[in-house]
Amino acid sequence: MAILRDYEEDQQNQQPSSSSKKEVILAEKEAEAKKPEEEEEEEKQQKEKKLVPNKENGLDMENYSWGQSLQEVTVNVPVPQGTKSSLLLCDIKTNSLKVGLKGQPPIIDGELFKPVKVDDCIWSLEDKKMITILICKRDQSEWWKSLLKGDPEIDTQKAEPEPSKLSDLDSETRSAVEKMMFDQRQKQKGLPTSDEIQKEQLMKQFMAQNPNMKFPPGAKFM
Helix, strand or coil, rough: HHHHHHHHHHHHHHHCHHHHHHHHHHHHHHHHHHHHHHHHHHHHHHHHHHHHHCCCEECCCCCCEEEEECCCEEEEECCCCCHHHHHHHEEECEEEEEEEECCCHHHHHHHEEEEECHHCCCEEEECCEEEEEEEEECCCCCCCCEEEEECCCHHHHHHCCCCHHHHHHHHHHHHHHHHHHHHHHHHHHCCHHHHHHHHHHHHHHHHHHCCCCCCCCCCHHH
């Protein structure tokens, strides 16, 4: 009987008390509460890993550099001075790119970030020391985060589109842009905008045509 009593006492001692259970439950709740915070912190760290793009909206890599507009991607690959084009390998496919010197490990070899229009892509050897590749994007409405999948990514929110040239716009759009730019300069100088100038001219013309009418000082067309 004494042995049985000792065994029961040992079992009771091994069972956690009610206060211990509460501590375990609180610890579990705290761990669950921390999960969203940890996920948020991890997401923040991933965002911080994204690199600031170079002036061409791309990235300068160890053996090459690339840049982009919304329509195209340009890749520059340095090669030894005096290299002949016949010694080069440049294989552009819809979803991949392979560039280098024949008989040597490729300088670039991997899956492109997005599909491209192969028929519109070209490459050339500049001054026998630089391979320049022009890649035409299939989707021309978004920035690439990297040239190849798995490469370091840029922060596309910091990419800057090229300002459109007025000469590239149709006449109607160009007129609207020129008017907007003129009005902006006038406002900065504290001068009347194009609409205000037009209304003032109309008012002067109307007053000249109706000399017998009396107009209050500073009368304007609304």
